[in-house]
Amino acid sequence: MKSETDSTRSPLTLGWEFFKIGCVAFGGFMAVISVIEDVFVRKLGWIKQEEMLDGVSLANVLPGPQAVNTVTYVGYTCGGRKGALASFVGILTPTYILVTGLTFLYFEYAQGVPSIESFFTGLVLAVVAVIFNVVWRMQGKCLQGPLTWGLALMAAASVLTIPTDWKLRATLGVLALAALLGSRVFRTTPDPVPAVAGDKGGSVLPLVALPLLLSGLYLLDLPIPKDGLIHVAITFAGLSVLLFGGGYVFIPMIMHVVVEQEGWLTLGQFNDGIAMSQVTPGPIVISAAFIGQKVLMEQGALWGIVGGLVATLAIFGPPALLMVAASQMLERVKGSGRVQGALKGARAAIVGMIAAAGVTILLSEVGGGDPVGGVDPMRAAQSFGILILSLLALVRFKLPVVMVIPAAGGLGLLLL
Template identity: 40%
Template sequence: MEKDQETSLKYLFLTFLKIGAISWGGFMALISVVQKQLVEKDKKVADEVILDSISLASVLPGPVAFNVVAYLGFHLRGIKGALVSMVAILLPAFSLILGLTYIYSIYEEVPAFTNFFLGVLPAVAAIIISVALNMARKNMKDVLQLVILILSGLALIFFRSFYTTVLIMAGGAILGLLFYGKGVEEKAEPELVQKTSKQNIRSFLPVVVVLIVLVGLVWGFPLLFHKEATFTQVLLLRDIAMTFSGMSLTLFGGGYVIIPAIHEIVVEGLNWVTAKEFTDAIAMGQITPGPIFISATFIGYKVANFWGALVATIAIFFPPAILMIFCSGFMDQIKQSRIISAIFKGLRPAVIGMIFSAAYTIGKGMEMHWATWLIFIGVLFLSIKLKVNVAYLIPLSGLIGILLFSLF
């Protein structure tokens, strides 16, 4: 499916705003909701675009799901589409966790969302399975791809780490090249690479300009609206920006993998939050929709109130997303290579296997209760057979969870 020139910025904003408001359960859950909306319902992109974006995001630093959203926004409407999509996907989680952090600062506890989350988890697991099954039906062409899918899923289930993800991706790429690249005579493509580089440099410049303006506004607004803001406070915002952007660009493997590294920096190294506050920040990141990296909002707020929260959020999400956008432009051209095409025939089943493993990981965290199985089976049926929109399934499952787990 080619880039959809008719996709409006309004569509991207409203769609990702809605997705950002209902995507509980981690990065693969968010990606599953994106696939349901953009591929199955609105038919804006093909499954292979989603899979390619996951493949690229998995080997780049930063939050995987957010990087995928940046890729898709860029794929559909270029730089403007990427920026609109990134802002929209963050707004619901940022607003909610900002409110929760304010309440936390008063009561020193996390509000009780337990029963709602107990209903959401099985729904998310069911949706991930339905998405993986749908992708497998469309992309699995032979026995080798099925074997890659199964092995990658099992590997990630038993050995969860960033290095496992890298090995899975490398293994899928090598197998794809060995078995699907036979007899492929690759033409020399220096002109293609040179042309691609020039195109990406030109497309990358507006992003740099926007980022510089954004950073200037973030640092300048406190001085405009708060006369008491001192140079020291502005320097603190700089420290927050440098710390979180540095982490986002140097840490690989997604939220759950890099949590210990972030803990080491903000708790042990900088003493910005206590160990208890950090644990509560991670908990808030899980009970709110959107990426778990949104926990940075909590930490930024504890350090420098609203402006600290805003700067921390921008710093941890936007730099790796900009890197993703830059690399995605190269991918669109490089994929014309027949060798790369063979590699992706091995990569895509590996990614689908990783999606299946995400459902298992979420399933392990579910409470083994009859209501859990009722929600899981019901959502699986509604998603696969009746194609019910996930925008209704996830909130409804949370409400059912409140009802069933409270009464029984």
């Protein structure tokens, strides 16, 4: 008979929790991470804050969309491989359904998405409130002493000041430096390393081999129909393991492939697909569903849906497999005193990066996304008002995130 804990953390329950998060997953990687932390660490208590930050660290050094990789890690930590699969499906389902419907309307009726900028601005301001609330909670545990504060400030400065072209290298460099310093300064007495058994056990070789095989097939440029389902799957799967640094790295890479190399989209259609991914919850890489649906929909609407689904699974699936493999290997070594010290250093840097992400998003929204035109004082005041109300709802009244974010969207629609 299952224990209450086993039943509570069943794959179905994990999938449902991430489905709800997926419905309000606006604001980018760190914003989504903040919502996940609020639900799984604070509200449910299913994982420790340190474990959450370990997952973020792994997601930063592995290929693929970082938010979905972290979701996979949390699912694996809570429920093994089945939990990872359920969480992966849960987080992607809402945004996939939305993008599929909008893509059909876009190509069928040649109409753009109606302007709902104010609503989404309200949503994102609430997400910023979630980020700041999470950073406040994290700093109490992760920033203890001058060195951890220094690592956090260094990481925040790298996110806020380094040019985009160098930001990926800087982020990885700061994480590596923080881990190296942590392994030396915070090294603890080694603990016995528990065996990894049950659904968390098994060989990691198949999890690593499949993504590598798919990337190899992509590089071989097989003589198969360019507009066929297999070619779409191989193309996106191959690109997925080359996607380091988050979804925005995906834009120039995939633009070259789908517009210039394959000719699947015009540049205008590609830009519209990216815009669509920005006004729906979930990662920007969900634009793969838009592209896959477009390629196959000439064979019929149903084929278009299949094409979008295959492209989505291909771009997100291989990195998720690598994440499960890395999570399993981390469990086998994290009892090491040196590894624990390295993780403590990396966690401090991650807290700084999350805080910087919140500041970046806030400045963008307060300025209305128009750095040339300057800041509208009235809009800025209204934006800060929504932010403060969201913080009060979260901190003072302890309202759930999935309630606060849509309510802030409504305020944005009324005020902005």
